[in-house]
Amino acid sequence: MSGKEEILSEVTTKALHKERETVGSPFVENPRMTCREVNVYYGDKKAINNVNIDIARNEVIAMIGPSGCGKSTFLRCLNRMNDTIEGCRVTGDLRLDGMDIHDKNVDVVPLRARVGMVFQKPNPFPKSIFDNVAYGPKIHGLAQNKAELDEIVERSLKKAGLWDEVKDRLTQPGTGLSGGQQQRLCIARAIAVSPEVILMDEPCSALDPIATARIEELIAELRQHYSIVIVTHSMQQAARVSQRTAYFHLGDLIEVGMTDRVFTNPRHQLTEDYITGRFG
Amino acid sequence: MRTPYLLITIAVLACGSYFLGRSRAFAVAKGCGGVKGLHSLPGHYGMWTALWCAVPALLVFAIWNAAESPIITALVVAGLPAEISSLPPSKLGLIMNDIRNIISGNITSGDPSPAIIKAAEHYRALQMISVDAMSAVILSIMVAAGLTIRTRISPTLKARNKVEKLVQLLLFLSSAIAILITVGIVLSVLFESIRFFKVIPLSDFLFGLSWSPQTAIRSDQVGSSGAFGAVPVFAGTAMIALIAMLVAVPIGLMSAIYLSEYAGSRFRTIAKPLLEILAGIPTVVYGFFAALTVAPFIRDTGGLFGLSVSSESALAAGLVMGIMIIPFVSSLSDDVIHAVPQTMRDGSLALGATKYETISHVIVPAALPGIVGGILLAVSRAIGETMIVVMAAGLSANLTANPLKAVTTVTVQIVTLLVGDQEFDSPKTLAAFALGLLLFVFTLVLNIIALYVVRKYREQYE
Numbered sequence: 001m002s003g004k005e006e007i008l009s010e011v012t013t014k015a016l017h018k019e020r021e022t023v024g025s026p027f028v029e030n031p032r033m034t035c036r037e038v039n040v041y042y043g044d045k046k047a048i049n050n051v052n053i054d055i056a057r058n059e060v061i062a063m064i065g066p067s068g069c070g071k072s073t074f075l076r077c078l079n080r081m082n083d084t085i086e087g088c089r090v091t092g093d094l095r096l097d098g099m100d101i102h103d104k105n106v107d108v109v110p111l112r113a114r115v116g117m118v119f120q121k122p123n124p125f126p127k128s129i130f131d132n133v134a135y136g137p138k139i140h141g142l143a144q145n146k147a148e149l150d151e152i153v154e155r156s157l158k159k160a161g162l163w164d165e166v167k168d169r170l171t172q173p174g175t176g177l178s179g180g181q182q183q184r185l186c187i188a189r190a191i192a193v194s195p196e197v198i199l200m201d202e203p204c205s206a207l208d209p210i211a212t213a214r215i216e217e218l219i220a221e222l223r224q225h226y227s228i229v230i231v232t233h234s235m236q237q238a239a240r241v242s243q244r245t246a247y248f249h250l251g252d253l254i255e256v257g258m259t260d261r262v263f264t265n266p267r268h269q270l271t272e273d274y275i276t277g278r279f280g
Numbered sequence: 281m282r283t284p285y286l287l288i289t290i291a292v293l294a295c296g297s298y299f300l301g302r303s304r305a306f307a308v309a310k311g312c313g314g315v316k317g318l319h320s321l322p323g324h325y326g327m328w329t330a331l332w333c334a335v336p337a338l339l340v341f342a343i344w345n346a347a348e349s350p351i352i353t354a355l356v357v358a359g360l361p362a363e364i365s366s367l368p369p370s371k372l373g374l375i376m377n378d379i380r381n382i383i384s385g386n387i388t389s390g391d392p393s394p395a396i397i398k399a400a401e402h403y404r405a406l407q408m409i410s411v412d413a414m415s416a417v418i419l420s421i422m423v424a425a426g427l428t429i430r431t432r433i434s435p436t437l438k439a440r441n442k443v444e445k446l447v448q449l450l451l452f453l454s455s456a457i458a459i460l461i462t463v464g465i466v467l468s469v470l471f472e473s474i475r476f477f478k479v480i481p482l483s484d485f486l487f488g489l490s491w492s493p494q495t496a497i498r499s500d501q502v503g504s505s506g507a508f509g510a511v512p513v514f515a516g517t518a519m520i521a522l523i524a525m526l527v528a529v530p531i532g533l534m535s536a537i538y539l540s541e542y543a544g545s546r547f548r549t550i551a552k553p554l555l556e557i558l559a560g561i562p563t564v565v566y567g568f569f570a571a572l573t574v575a576p577f578i579r580d581t582g583g584l585f586g587l588s589v590s591s592e593s594a595l596a597a598g599l600v601m602g603i604m605i606i607p608f609v610s611s612l613s614d615d616v617i618h619a620v621p622q623t624m625r626d627g628s629l630a631l632g633a634t635k636y637e638t639i640s641h642v643i644v645p646a647a648l649p650g651i652v653g654g655i656l657l658a659v660s661r662a663i664g665e666t667m668i669v670v671m672a673a674g675l676s677a678n679l680t681a682n683p684l685k686a687v688t689t690v691t692v693q694i695v696t697l698l699v700g701d702q703e704f705d706s707p708k709t710l711a712a713f714a715l716g717l718l719l720f721v722f723t724l725v726l727n728i729i730a731l732y733v734v735r736k737y738r739e740q741y742e
Contacts, residue, residue: 081630086545112632119630123623126646135641136631186627193631 023267024257026246028056032197032227033078038092040073040082047073049251051092055197060219060228062242062259064235066279069248071231075199078229079115080108096197113140116190120202122182124174124189129166132174132185133157136193152192159225160188161218180211187218191226198222200230204237216241235275239263247271286415290341290422294334297426301329304433312435320440328439331446332429333422340421344414352406359402361395379403469720472713479707480508485714487511491677491688493697493708508711510718512679516687517719520598520669521662523683527602528658532609533651539610540617541639552614559607563667570600570672582684592674595683601668608658616650617643649734656730660723666691690719 031054040048048070055061055078063071073082080101082088094101101111113136124132133153136142143149153170157163162184166177174185183203190198200219204212219228219241232238238245238259245262247255247270255262255271266272273279305325309315315322353376357365364375375396382392382400392400433439477485488509535555539548575596582589589595620643628638644651666689674686675696697712704710 079630081626084625084629109632109634112630117626117630119623119626121623123621123627125624125627125642135628135633139631139633139637139641189627189631 022052022253022256024255024262026053026253026256028054030057031055032057032097034093034095035077036093038074038077038090038094040070040077041089041091042085043087047251048077051253053246053253053256055227055229056244057227058223058225059244060223060230060242061244061246062238063229063231063246063248064233064238064274065248065254066274067233068250070251071246071248072201074248074253075201075229075231077102078197078199079112079117081112081117083108109140113193114195115197115199116193116195117199118183118186118190118201118203121206122179122186124177124182124185126173126175128171129157129174129177129185130170133188133192136189140193142193156188156192157185159191159222160184161214161221162188178211180207180214183207183211183215184218187215187222191222195226197227197229200228202231202233205233212237235263247274249274283411286341286411286418289415290334290337290418293337293419293422293426294330297333297422297429298326298330300326300426300430301433302326304329304430305439308433308435318435319438320443324439324443325433325437327443328437329426329429329433331443332425336425337418337422340418341414344410344417348407348410348414352403352410355406356399356403360399364395383407466720469713469717472710473717475705476707476710476714479710480714484508485510485711486718489679491693493693493711506707508707508714510690510715512677513688513690513693513715514718514722515679516594516673516677517663517689517691519594519681519683519687520601520673520689521659523595523598524601524605524662525655525659527599528605528609528662529655531602532606532654532658533613535606536610536613536617537639537644540614541635541643552611556607556611558604559611561604563604563665564671566600566604567667567671570596570668574600575672578684587684589684590674590686592672592686593684594673594687597669597671597673598683600672601662601665604665604668605658605661608661609654612654612657613647613651616647616654619650620646652730652733656726659726663689663719663723663726664691666695670695690715694719 033055035051035053035055038048038051039046051074063075065071076082076085077090077094078101080090082090090102092102096111096114100106101115125135127135130153133156134143134149137149137152143152154163154167157166162181165181166185174182177185183206187198187203204215207215216237219230222228230238230241242259244256245259246253247262247266247268249270255266255268257267262271263275266275302322302325305318305322306315309318309322312318318325356379357372357376360375365372367375378392378396379400380403382397383404485508488507489511490507490509491512492507494506539552539555543551571592575591575593578593578596578599579589579591624642624646625638628642629635633641669689669692673688673692675688675692676686677688677693678685680687694712694715697709697715702709
């Protein structure tokens with residue numbers, strides 16, 4: 001934590017922070033990603049307002065907030081998926097290991113290989129289970145031959161906890177799996193290209209409680225190898241899986257802090273109102 | 281009462297009975313605590329009454345009209361003088377035709393004899409009686425039905441269920457009509473074809489390598505051998521359709537991909553209708569274009585390379601036909617590509633795939649059933665197309681694999697066989713039906729293959 005931050009968190013109290021200014025500890029030592037003064041516009045509308053936050057190595061950071069608060073929009077800045085949305089403009093300084101990812105010279109192809117993403121609705125490709133996982137390694141040329149590809153696929157499926165369930169039917173379509181299995185397949189697909197960061201956009205909102213529990217276990221295991229940014233609507237899920245929590249409100253990053261601290265002792269009035277269920 | 285007036289009266293009475301039934305339902309409802317006390321809405325009772333009025337009336341109308349002509353004819357024949365009514369059926373038919381022609385004021389064959397004129401008057405009188413009687417019967421049925429049903433309306437009458445049943449029946453009949461008409465078309469072609477195959481053996485038709493459907497009228501006529509081998513004709517069809525698909529599929533598919541994946545929304549809204557205009561151009565205009573612009577161009581270009589190109593060539597017709605069916609491929613493919621969920625694109629892009637990798641590995645495979653459907657629609661359009669081929673590919677049935685030669689197609693041959701005055705018992709004319717039947721079987725097989733392909737991919741991808 002930088003010196004400036006410590007001072008900030010000491011002097012600030014709930015009463016002082018009616019304004020939309022980030023409280024808590026958004027910055028960390030030796031971050032994986034840094035985001036400074038990030039603004040996102042959809043046409044003339046400002047969707048994200050001056051967000052500053054770091055993403056640490058080997059942490060799970062949860063982004064919570066009411067619907068439309070911009071948490072998914074912010075998440076999509078981290079691998080430039082907002083590029084695909086017409087009329088969307090991102091300003092500010094976003095870095096992955098010190099490299100400016102919104103620089104014009106940066107190619108999104110290697111960037112997205114380093115920052116993987118899992119979506120709200122499981123979206124396996126209309127291909128076999130094997131081809132779904134092999135898709136990324138193939139387009140990035142990660143495997144020299146079939147044996148290497150087989151090995152990558154097996155390793156990814158094992159990491160995603162899906163191997164035992166699908167090892168006998170790798171040639172069957174990925175779309176034939178159950179919802180929870182499909183989502184784990186999508187996670188396997190993302191980790192097959194060996195990313196450093198995995199972005200998860202409400203990965204469990206389309207799943208039943210048992211499948212959700214399975215994914216949450218998986219997130220805890222994956223943390224050993226990756227930084228994970230998870231957007232979630234469920235505060236219980238944020239509390240269960242994350243080490244840090246960031247609370248967004250109407251495009252502002254209101255509060256960031258260690259998860260237990262944010263949920264037990266929120267410093268900002270808006271955070272407290274949200275987690276005590278007063279709105280959202 | 282004349283038939284049109286009768287039909288209008290039936291319609292007016294049916295409408296009237298609707299309101300009659302409805303008002304009756306309201307009246308009944310008063311006795312049982314308002315409309316809520318009725319089983320169905322008042323409109324249902326009205327509809328039920330109207331149906332009971334109209335449907336029997338229309339049935340009687342249809343049956344009466346079907347039975348009228350034979351009965352009147354029999355009566356008129358019975359009234360004819362003995363020397364006429366004892367004529368053989370074919371002569372008698374001619375006389376009956378004369379009688380009908382006199383009634384409708386058409387020209388008759390020669391001067392009608394007094395007996396025939398008398399018979400015509402008899403015929404007309406019978407017709408008048410018949411129509412009047414029918415009107416009377418129908419109107420009394422309607423009035424009787426309307427009044428009876430009116431008294432049957434009660435709060436417990438399940439009019440809604442009955443009306444629903446009838447609607448279902450109506451819808452069933454509509455779909456049955458479509459199927460029956462198809463069956464009818466097939467049968468009409470089939471029976472004429474069977475007549476053809478009685479003269480020309482099926483194997484000669486299917487495997488014969490020469491097509492020259494001129495049959496000799498006189499036995500000493502020259503050059504009218506009458507060869508009915510369908511192979512050259514179908515080969516021509518296949519070649520032109522193949523050339524057309526070679527033009528239309530790549531251009532159509534690529535323009536669809538550009539429009540749906542790369543083009544901005546403004547360009548798309550302008551370009552897509554413009555492309556679809558291609559499908560709206562009358563084929564005869566494409567024919568001009570093929571015959572006057574493309575075919576000479578190909579001939580001259582071929583000449584530069586020392587190739588002998590006939591001024592009517594399969595290539596010219598195929599190219600222009602390909603241009604014509606581009607919108608079939610592109611418009612349908614564009615729709616199905618557009619319908620591939622955005623999550624598929626996101627999933628691929630988020631893995632670091634480029635736009636083109638995403639399209640070729642994810643989007644097109646996901647949209648493939650629809651794309652195949654569009655292509656097969658285009659194929660059947662290409663096979664059925666006539667005008668361009670008549671104008672640009674010629675009429676000579678060459679069995680050749682050289683697209684620079686003139687060829688002919690099935691549809692063109694059918695047209696040339698049936699144009700002008702024809703005798704419907706010569707194999708030359710009947711050959712058209714045999715060709716039609718074979719073409720029908722051909723497209724049917726194509727459709728079955730298409731269904732199979734689409735289903736196979738569906739199973740794999742959904």
